Amino acid sequence: MVRVSPTRGGQPGLRGDKPGDPGYEENLAAFESRVSRGDKVEPGDWMPDAYRQQLIRLIHVHANSEICGALPEGGWIPNAPSLKRKLALIAKVQDEVGHAQLLYRAAETLGKSREEMIEELISGKAKYSNVFHYHAETWADVATISWLIDAGAIVNQTMMAEGSYGPYARALKRICYEEAFHLTHGYDMCITLATGTKLQHDMLQDAVNRWWKPIMMFHGPGDKVSRHTDLLMRWRVKMKTNDEQRQQFLKQYMPKIYQLGLTVPDEWEMRFDEVEGVWRYREPDWDEFLHVVRGNGPASALRLRTRKMAHEDGAWVRRALQSAAGQSAVGESVAGAG
């Protein structure tokens, strides 16, 4: 196993990690055989620069999705219709913020700072999940997101948790554990609405209708269109293709959707192919997907504006915390708290 000294761990581009660099081919061969054995890659280990960059990109997008994902649901906390739901929703959104924190930390082990990643998010340079580019219009949207989007996320993250990069895989293990609670909370809300009054049931059906497109797009472009998949699978950054994840999601959740007396919009022509054992559907418009994730979705501008405002409003606080006086004050205050 090839290791570099830990002091160089955070300095990408200094260790013969690009094609053509001396020793690159040997290092790559050793790296790939490790990864194929199922070994975890740790921050100080040699890794191809392309692997590092792909992981930074992936974890960064994932972290951004968690923090942006806190917005549509967080906006409904003040309106939660019972004390129990209010408590559960705060806890849920708090978890998502916690996920962002864990993921930014995992990405930092690859040499990119949290501050830099947040700057890129609010400048619109870095992406986040397509689903958070849409508005949460009613309380039923909150239920739908908590159930079906978290379910989609679990399919993705359970797979990613088996990936080769140690810090990301470990963060995902913990995240998946919490996502399971979100799913239960979301499903419970959906059951309540689906079996409630006509108004409640219709509200949920309307939410599912509006969210179905983003949900069908959630796992990313189909395998015919997706650019990154081959390399990512070889390096065990990803273990299943986007289409495989979508199939897994549909197999698990389509029956449950029907069980609740809900439907999905006809235009998707969803049907289960008994012979092949797969769901058939009209292929999503991937150009539209790309257009949305590039910041042109219905809520994209609002999301960035909100994040930017929160970031700018909090700048004086971060400056105070970084100041020497703010730092030393911590020790004193805790000592004095008794």
Add this chain to the structure above:
Amino acid sequence: MSTGTTFSAAGDIQGEERSALIDLLYRLGDDDLMIGHRNSEWTGLAPILEADIAFSSMAQDEIGRALSYYRMLHALGEPDPDTIAFTRAAAAYRCASLASLDRSDWAFSTVRQYFYDVATTRRLALMADSSYTPLSQFVRKVGGEQKYHMMHSRMWVVRLGKGTDESRLLMQQAVEKAYPHALGMFEATEWDAVIAGSGIGPCEADVEASWVEEVAEHLSASGLAVPTNVEPTYGGRCGRHPEELGCLLEEMQKVYKLEPSAPW
């Protein structure tokens, strides 16, 4: 002072003592609900992720306590907790204005939380031996989480008070703004003497005195000036609230009122 009688359950307390207890529980529950609601408005929007998570935790603790106080009220014959929380008109709430004011900026939210936590800590300490057993039991149960709130609030006040000139100035402004409302937490009600006399809880003047002392000490230690000759903002304890509460309630009750009789 206390008559020495213990009321071990809802059925044991009658007459004016029962009315006094009910009023006290509404004040405690409504304060916690409103400040919890306000704190949860920071979820996803706080200046740093760590603070975001901490504020959400405190919001959950506070709303969780409100639920417990409302359950005690329900045991005393009042409506169920969600009906209490979601259906009253503004004038029926008994929260202090400190708890219901807009979240404003981080300085105000931090100072408000600190003022609230000192009052809560003092109040809980004085209710640990409440003659109403369900209350004393509950107070002992939440002592641990309140210790954490207190430590957190104190730390934030000193960090921002001593951080930069900019942060000290913002914190000082927040202190000036919040202080009269904080004193409003100790507005005495018509039940004050009964509550103290029956040993259910402290009289408000006692909580206020210990609050004033502790706050003065910590503000000074944090490089912040202690406001003097402040006229308290009263009214919350008898249902006269700032406009902000009306807006808060409208938001809070919006979805509930779509189907007030259905579970959500």
